[in-house]
Each structure stands twice: as structure tokens, then as C-alpha cells.
Amino acid sequence: MIECKNIGKTYVNGDMETHALRDVSFTINDGEFVAIMGPSGSGKSTLMHIIGCLDTPTRGEYLLDRKDVAKLSDDALADIRMQKIGFVFQAFNLLPRTSVLRNVMLPLIYAEKGEAERIEKAKEALSASAFPEKFWEHYSNQLSGGMMQRVAIARALVNDPTLILADEPTGNLDTKTGNMVLETFQRLHKEQGRTIVLITHEPDIAEHAERIIHIRDGDIVSDSKQHKQRLAVNLL
Amino acid sequence: MKIQDTLHETYTALSANKARSGLTILGIVIGIGSVVAMIAIGQGASGSIQSSIQSIGSNLVLVMPGQQRGAGASPVSAGRGSAMTLKQEDADAIAKEVTLAKAIAPEISRRYQVTAKGTNTNTQIVGTTSDYPIVRNLEIDTGTFISDMNVRDLARVAVIGPTTRDDLFGAGADPIGETIRIKNVQFKIIGMTKAKGGSGFTNQDDMIFVPISTAQRYLAGDTYVTTISVAAEDPNAMATIQQEITDLLLRRHNISDPKLADFQVLNQQDILATASSITNTMTMLLSAIAGISLIVGGIGIMNMMLTTVTERTREIGLRKAIGAKRRDISIQFLVEAVMLTFLGGFIGIVLGWLISLLVTSLSGIATAVSTTSILLAFGVSASIGIVFGYYPARRAAALNPIEALRYE
Incomplete structure (x- = not known):
């Protein structure tokens, strides 16, 4: 469960103060599929960094599973990310010249899990993200964009996180493969009850979530449940 | 990780x-x-x-003449070891007074032209005593080394090194009994040393040994010696021996300031160091x-x-x-x-x-x-x-x- 209470972030650059986030409060319960939507410069990236424990807010409280993480050190934040958060990035960020399986295992390597457990969990995660088994030993740079993003999703799933944070996951993909990725998220949400936060600037993409938090100029403009979720149709 | x-x-x-x-x-x-x-x-x-350096001998203290200087305070130096300041008597005195010494071998060495039957070579002629093999770790291959009696009798006998043998008589030849001429003096070969091998400052296999008295009388014509080699019983005694020899020779040469010594005493350990x-x-x-x-x-x-x-x-x-x-x-x-x-x-x-x-x-x-x-x-x-x-x-x-x- 995520609780943001009056979160603000101010960047100071010389005499200039930039308020990336002013006063943001919301709660995301376990099992929700939320889209955070806003144009570029709205503060959604800053918000994502704070939710993802990559950054800490200047003001306010951020509770992740009822634990205040706002004041933690870099290394303590790294531990939280390792245990509770799975990232999916726009640019996939896979290790090149490294097998798909090893890419997925990477979070478990940092968690110092044993070899057998790693392989088992990595295979589970790859199956969950519908990544075909015949490519498991391929190098990540030999795959297509859609496939790469599925590997990234598997990597985000592998440590069984509280929250999957997807930052413009379809931004580098065409509509077809983008749909495939969104379909994967919806399925993970429905079948496994995963909590997913989708960051996007496109309303079309945001409509695939159950709830949309609209953000502009560092403030929440609207926060509404969607009665009818747009279903990602597998166009392939 | x-x-x-x-x-x-x-x-x-x-x-x-x-x-x-x-x-x-x-x-x-x-x-x-x-x-x-x-x-x-x-x-x-x-x-x-x-x-x-070890092959020169073991626990060796070498006494050599100092450098020759011109008359008075002349700045011209002929280099170390060039002066003729060490005499046979010095060697005898060391033998008598330095009790820690195991063996003493004075020597006079100079290069001469040596001739044998139809061949000739130029090599180092060393006049020395019977203790030389002990002091310098020299071994005899065939025949005998110079004896005390040879020295006393001014015998015209020679012990030849294997390299010199090769030069004069050819490799493998038996030189015992052959005659060689050094500075027109006939010498009879009575022995040959074992090859030591190794190079070094001087090739110890390319030498001819004669009794010191003979060398002084017939070859050099004086009683100076070029080196006195003193072997110590054990390495610990070397410093003492070195000091004793220095004191003795300073006294004998009537020199009060050790800096003006007309000889030098070298310790093998020092050379090694x-x-x-x-x-x-x-x-x-x-x-x-x-x-x-x-x-x-x-x-x-x-x-x-x-x-x-x-x-x-x-x-x-x-x-x-x-x-x-x-x-x-x-x-x-x-x-x-x-x-x-x-x-x-x-x-x-x-x-x-x-x-x-x-x-x-x-x-x-x-x-x-x-x-x-x-x-x-x-x-x-x-x-x-x-x-x-x-x-x-x-x-x-x-x-x-x-x-x-x-x-x-």
C-alpha cells in the first residue's frame, strides 16, 4: 500500500526555486491498477521517482507498506527498491550481451539469492510475462522491442514486488507491440492481483488502468476511478 | 552481490x-x-x-701495496697496487705475528712471454709458496704443487694452469716433465692445477706458478711482493686479522697516520659486499x-x-x-x-x-x-x-x- 501525504519537491538551482511537486496526497491500495497521467513538465516523473524510492521528497510523508521511507539513506532506499519495487522503463534498460534469463535474475543477484532459487523465480517471471521459452538463452540485444519489454516486465516481477512501476512502457514501441505490453499488465493485474502504477502522458494508454490520477504543474488535477476500463486487444 | x-x-x-x-x-x-x-x-x-669472488678463496684477507706517488707531494698517481712497498719480510712478519691466520701466501705476479717447444704465449707468472692452494682454493690435477723445499732451494720448477697447458702443449696433453722458458730461464713442469672455470677479474686457469724465491731472484730481480693472501680460520676472525695486519704493517713501515698507509688490506667479505x-x-x-x-x-x-x-x-x-x-x-x-x-x-x-x-x-x-x-x-x-x-x-x-x- 502506498500513502502520499502532502508531498512536495523543490529543486533549488542557484537563486531559482523550481516546485516540481507542490502538495500531493493520495493512496494506492494493494491490487490497484493506477495510471498517473500528465504532460511533460507536470511533475509526474518526479512523482514516479519518489514513489519508486529513487528520490526523496522535500516535504511530506511517503509511506510504503506503512513504513516511512522519506528520510532513508541511499543504501537503505536501494534495499527497499530491491525488495518492494519492480521497474519497467521506456528504454527497457536490459544488459546487452547477457542472456534473457540472467537479465531477469539480476535483482535476485543483488539480493544474494541462491542459484537454484534464482533460476526458478526467473523462469516463473518469464512465463508470467508470456515470454516464449525458446528465447530464454538468447542475448537481450537480439530481441525485438516488444520482446525486450517483456523481459523487462519479467525482471520487474522476479522479486515479487509490492508495486510495479512502469514509466512510459509503450513509449518506444509501435501500437501493436504497445498493446501487447498493456495486455500483459492487465493480465498480471487480473490474474495475480499485482499493484501496477503506469506513468504516461497519453490518455489512450492511461485509459487501460482502473484509476487515473491526472497531474499538472505539480498538483493533482483529478483522481477518478474509471467505470469502464479500456481493454488492450491483442492485435497480433 | x-x-x-x-x-x-x-x-x-x-x-x-x-x-x-x-x-x-x-x-x-x-x-x-x-x-x-x-x-x-x-x-x-x-x-x-x-x-x-668466492672462487678466489674463502675467508680471504688480501694485503696489497698502496698507490705509487711521485717524489714529495706530487699529484701524479700511478694507481693502487702500483707501488712496491710490500716486501718478503712483511709477509714473514705477518706469518709470525698474526696468529689467527690459517695460512699465508705471499705472491709476486707479472706477465711474461713464455715459450715451449715451438709455441709461446703471454701469461701471468705467479711466484708463491706452498700455502697458496690452501689460501686460494686451488686444487692440483696431476703432479704436485710447489713445496717448501722448492722455495728454499730456488728450484726452477713450475705448476701450470689448464688453459696455459692448452695454449702451449695442446688440449689433453700431459705437461708433466716438459720444459718451458720464462724470460730465458728454463723451468720444469711438476704439476697442473684443476680447472676452476668461471671468469672473474683474472682467469685463474691461465697462470703459471713458480716458487716465490725463484721468481724474485730470476724473474723480478728484487724482493718485493705484489700481494699477500691471508686465509682466516673462520669468517668471524677476518675483521680482527684485517686490523692486526694493518697495525703490524703501519708499525713496520713507520707510518703514524693510517690515512697515509702505503698498503691496503682488503677483506673478501668487503669486496663481496x-x-x-x-x-x-x-x-x-x-x-x-x-x-x-x-x-x-x-x-x-x-x-x-x-x-x-x-x-x-x-x-x-x-x-x-x-x-x-x-x-x-x-x-x-x-x-x-x-x-x-x-x-x-x-x-x-x-x-x-x-x-x-x-x-x-x-x-x-x-x-x-x-x-x-x-x-x-x-x-x-x-x-x-x-x-x-x-x-x-x-x-x-x-x-x-x-x-x-x-x-x-
Whole structure:
């Protein structure tokens, strides 16, 4: 469960103060599929960094599973990310010249899990993200964009996180493969009850979530449940 | 991150850029290789110099004349050992008064033309006494050495060295009973010394020994001696013997200021120490020059690691995002640098060893690759990795994950 209470972030650059986030409060319960939507410069990236424990807010409280993480050190934040958060990035960020399986295992390597457990969990995660088994030993740079993003999703799933944070996951993909990725998220949400936060600037993409938090100029403009979720149709 | 995972990551990273990794370690290979080779050659040379000094004799104290100076305070010097200040009586006095000495052999040596039946050569003629073989570790191959009686009788007998034998009578010939002429004086050969081998300051196999009295009377025409060799019972007595001889000769020569002594007393241990300090200095010098290339190699490593860190900024960002701590990142890059230098060090040791083998087979200089120098080389290459890898690793670890992930 995520609780943001009056979160603000101010960047100071010389005499200039930039308020990336002013006063943001919301709660995301376990099992929700939320889209955070806003144009570029709205503060959604800053918000994502704070939710993802990559950054800490200047003001306010951020509770992740009822634990205040706002004041933690870099290394303590790294531990939280390792245990509770799975990232999916726009640019996939896979290790090149490294097998798909090893890419997925990477979070478990940092968690110092044993070899057998790693392989088992990595295979589970790859199956969950519908990544075909015949490519498991391929190098990540030999795959297509859609496939790469599925590997990234598997990597985000592998440590069984509280929250999957997807930052413009379809931004580098065409509509077809983008749909495939969104379909994967919806399925993970429905079948496994995963909590997913989708960051996007496109309303079309945001409509695939159950709830949309609209953000502009560092403030929440609207926060509404969607009665009818747009279903990602597998166009392939 | 576990050690085996760190090594796995390192292997992947280094093999991804084989050409660059190879070129980078080349600097370390050359540096370590030359250090190992230089130490090996230096130690080999010092070993052979020491053994050649040891072959002169054991526990030896040498008394030699001082340098000849012109009349009065003339600045012209003819060099050490040129003066004729040591006499037969000095040798006799040392024999009588220096009780710690095991054996004493005065000698007079000079080069003369020697002729035999139809052949001739120019060699060192040493007039000495029967104690000479004891003092100088000389062994007799066939026949006998000069006896006390020969010295007393001014016998015209000679003991020949194996090289001189080869020159005069041909290799393998039996020289016993043959006659040679030195300065138109006939000598009968009564023995031959065993080959000592080895070079050194003088080739001890190319000599002819005659009784000292004969040499003084028929060859030199005076009673001066060129060297008095004194053998000590054991190494501990050498300093005492050296002091006793100095005191005795100063008294006999009526010299009050030891600085003005017209002779010098050399201790074999001192010669050895001097020679080793010379070779050690040479080894140090050569290794230091080789060490400079190690530093250059280390800078190459640092350069490559900095490039790698910049190139892999996004990867570092990702690793941090999925839970890598500062320590994980800095260790990963440090291990990469150390692995490079270690690899370079290993290849360098093999290279240095091959170079020293090559030097031995081409020039005949004995070389010795010691365990110490190998351990030293490994230690040095590992520390170069740590020293020059530290800064890039720290830069990588300090990267902000957000900015690193955005890096283009």
C-alpha cells in the first residue's frame, strides 16, 4: 500500500526555486491498477521517482507498506527498491550481451539469492510475462522491442514486488507491440492481483488502468476511478 | 552481490570489449614483464659475480701495496697496487705475528712471454709458496704443487694452469716433465692445477706458478711482493686479522697516520659486499625504469575504466534502480580494474621469464626468476589495479540513479 501525504519537491538551482511537486496526497491500495497521467513538465516523473524510492521528497510523508521511507539513506532506499519495487522503463534498460534469463535474475543477484532459487523465480517471471521459452538463452540485444519489454516486465516481477512501476512502457514501441505490453499488465493485474502504477502522458494508454490520477504543474488535477476500463486487444 | 557473481559480471564486461581490454593490459604486461626480467638478470649477474669472488678463496684477507706517488707531494698517481712497498719480510712478519691466520701466501705476479717447444704465449707468472692452494682454493690435477723445499732451494720448477697447458702443449696433453722458458730461464713442469672455470677479474686457469724465491731472484730481480693472501680460520676472525695486519704493517713501515698507509688490506667479505651493492644498485635502477612503464600502464587502465563508466552510465543507473548499493557498484568496477592488471601481471610474469631465458641462452648471463619477484609482480599489479581503479569505481558508485537512467 502506498500513502502520499502532502508531498512536495523543490529543486533549488542557484537563486531559482523550481516546485516540481507542490502538495500531493493520495493512496494506492494493494491490487490497484493506477495510471498517473500528465504532460511533460507536470511533475509526474518526479512523482514516479519518489514513489519508486529513487528520490526523496522535500516535504511530506511517503509511506510504503506503512513504513516511512522519506528520510532513508541511499543504501537503505536501494534495499527497499530491491525488495518492494519492480521497474519497467521506456528504454527497457536490459544488459546487452547477457542472456534473457540472467537479465531477469539480476535483482535476485543483488539480493544474494541462491542459484537454484534464482533460476526458478526467473523462469516463473518469464512465463508470467508470456515470454516464449525458446528465447530464454538468447542475448537481450537480439530481441525485438516488444520482446525486450517483456523481459523487462519479467525482471520487474522476479522479486515479487509490492508495486510495479512502469514509466512510459509503450513509449518506444509501435501500437501493436504497445498493446501487447498493456495486455500483459492487465493480465498480471487480473490474474495475480499485482499493484501496477503506469506513468504516461497519453490518455489512450492511461485509459487501460482502473484509476487515473491526472497531474499538472505539480498538483493533482483529478483522481477518478474509471467505470469502464479500456481493454488492450491483442492485435497480433 | 556474491563473489562469483561479481566475477561473472566482470568476465562479461571485459570480454565484451576484448580488443580494448587487451590493449589496456598491454601496458601492464610490458611493465611487469620488464620488471621481472630486470630483477632476474640483476640477480643472476650478482650471483655470478659473487661466485667468482668466492672462487678466489674463502675467508680471504688480501694485503696489497698502496698507490705509487711521485717524489714529495706530487699529484701524479700511478694507481693502487702500483707501488712496491710490500716486501718478503712483511709477509714473514705477518706469518709470525698474526696468529689467527690459517695460512699465508705471499705472491709476486707479472706477465711474461713464455715459450715451449715451438709455441709461446703471454701469461701471468705467479711466484708463491706452498700455502697458496690452501689460501686460494686451488686444487692440483696431476703432479704436485710447489713445496717448501722448492722455495728454499730456488728450484726452477713450475705448476701450470689448464688453459696455459692448452695454449702451449695442446688440449689433453700431459705437461708433466716438459720444459718451458720464462724470460730465458728454463723451468720444469711438476704439476697442473684443476680447472676452476668461471671468469672473474683474472682467469685463474691461465697462470703459471713458480716458487716465490725463484721468481724474485730470476724473474723480478728484487724482493718485493705484489700481494699477500691471508686465509682466516673462520669468517668471524677476518675483521680482527684485517686490523692486526694493518697495525703490524703501519708499525713496520713507520707510518703514524693510517690515512697515509702505503698498503691496503682488503677483506673478501668487503669486496663481496661492494660487488653486491653495485649489482643491487644496477638492479634497482633497471627495475625503476621498468616501473615507470608500470605507472604508464596503470594510467591506461584508469583511462579505460573512466571511459567504461561513462559508456555504461545507464547500466549503472539500472543496477542502482533494481537494488544495487554503492558498494556493489564500486566493487564491480574495482574488480574489473584489478582483473585487468592481474591478467596483465600474469602474462607479464610469463613474458619476463621468457625474456630472461632468452637472455641466458643468447648471452650466457645467468638469470634467476625468484619466487619473491613473482610475488612482488603480482602484488604490484594488484595494487596498481586498486590504485588506478579506485577513482573510476568511486565515480560510478556516486552516480545518481535518476540522472544515470536518463543519460544519453
